[in-house]
Ligand SMILES: Cc1cc2nc3c(=O)[nH]c(=O)nc-3n(C[C@H](O)[C@H](O)[C@H](O)COP(=O)(O)OP(=O)(O)OC[C@H]3O[C@@H](n4cnc5c(N)ncnc54)[C@H](O)[C@@H]3O)c2cc1C
């Protein structure tokens with residue numbers, strides 16, 4: 001379904017230019033690039049659904065992706081959108097390696113898809129690479145946690161007079 | 163000078179429903195008007211027989227434009243104001259309080275961050291910058307609200323978004339699949355905005371929690387606290403510094419605020435201790 005596009009610019013260069021991989025050493029970039037490929041998703045195309053195996057993660061270069069959940073008896077709910085400079089998904093890193101949300105392209109989305117199984121193997125072989133990646137994902141998890149907390153406060157409904 | 167405690171009579175000229183619980187009232191004076199407000203100031207709106215509450219000016223009067231207020235019905239007086247219909251009378255005192263530092267911001271980049279009803283007091287400031295566009299550097303308006311249904315000033319937002327000289331970003335907490343905009347917290351929009359910490363003024367209005375997170379995110383990006391202004395809300399009664407109702411620490415919001423530079427209110431809003 002997914003179009004694997006011609007690799008005009010090398011995956012390695014694209015990764016090096018992406019904020020998520022900022023300051024990563026040449027060797028690590030080479031290792032990671034070996035697990036990656038360019039992909040393009042059309043508007044409305046589903047990248048994955050809740051419960052699908054999390055074999056890939058996506059480094060977003062262009063376009064936006066909606067993360068949603070289906071609630072039986074209710075219309076689906078979009079709870080986050082991600083765009084250029086962000087990465088989609090950490091479920092590939094942690095067992096049971098299953099997606100916990102649906103992801104849909106909102107417009108034409110260009111990503112570098114990284115093969116999670118390939119990357120996990122490289123991280124197991126090279127703990128320094130594993131640590132460097134885990135630290136980056138921990139940063140994302142911490143940001144998402146802060147944003148979830150903020151939303152739990154339901155700030156816009158709040159009484160400003162406390 | 164008019165007695166600041168005596169309401170001036172205005173007539174509701176038009177009423178526009180913004181969201182399920184929020185309305186904008188266009189007001190015209192029955193006789194002489196109040197002094198022209200500056201962006202960020204508020205008036206005390208008096209619903210006859212019900213009471214009086216502080217409401218920010220959401221549209222400045224002038225050249226045929228009415229005095230505008232955007233009101234969310236949350237309790238007795240705000241509900242009474244939102245129930246008014248064209249032709250009804252309302253009392254207006256003011257304008258009161260401090261205004262956004264738009265003169266000080268001239269020549270600099272400006273970022274405005276609004277949450278929920280907080281867009282109302284910022285709207286005149288957005289309009290001011292757009293009307294004097296050459297006097298400012300890059301200009302971004304970041305807006306957050308609960309759902310797409312809670313967005314204020316839809317037509318105006320479209321007009322702002324149609325311009326090439328202002329970046330308008332909107333995000334909601336959650337949305338139905340029909341929404342093609344962003345979903346996430348308003349501070350999540352910040353990484354998209356280029357920030358030159360030496361040449362930026364930030365203006366924020368919204369729930370205090372949003373402003374705390376927003377201010378912290380700006381400080382993390384190197385913005386000086388003195389270059390961040392925020393508009394605070396507290397209950398008010400006299401609006402002229404007499405009753406002490408609006409006290410926030412040593413400050414009286416009605417006189418010293420509602421717009422403050424962050425260093426003056428940050429500790430009171432616990433920005434640094436987050
Ligand atoms: C400087 C300033 C500017 C303001 N500008 C605006 C404005 O432009 N538009 C606007 O709609 N409001 C604005 N407010 C808030 C507005 O003044 C209050 O919502 C109003 O005083 C509530 O009075 P009430 O009689 O309707 O509700 P009350 O009967 O006093 O309160 C009813 C219930 O609502 C809760 N409540 C009170 N205020 C709020 C609130 N703001 N949000 C959620 N729950 C609340 C109370 O805790 C109580 O539970 C401003 C306040 C200040 C101080």
Ligand code: FES
Nearest residue numbers: 399401405406416
């Ligand atoms: S409202 Fe009376 S002192 Fe501020």
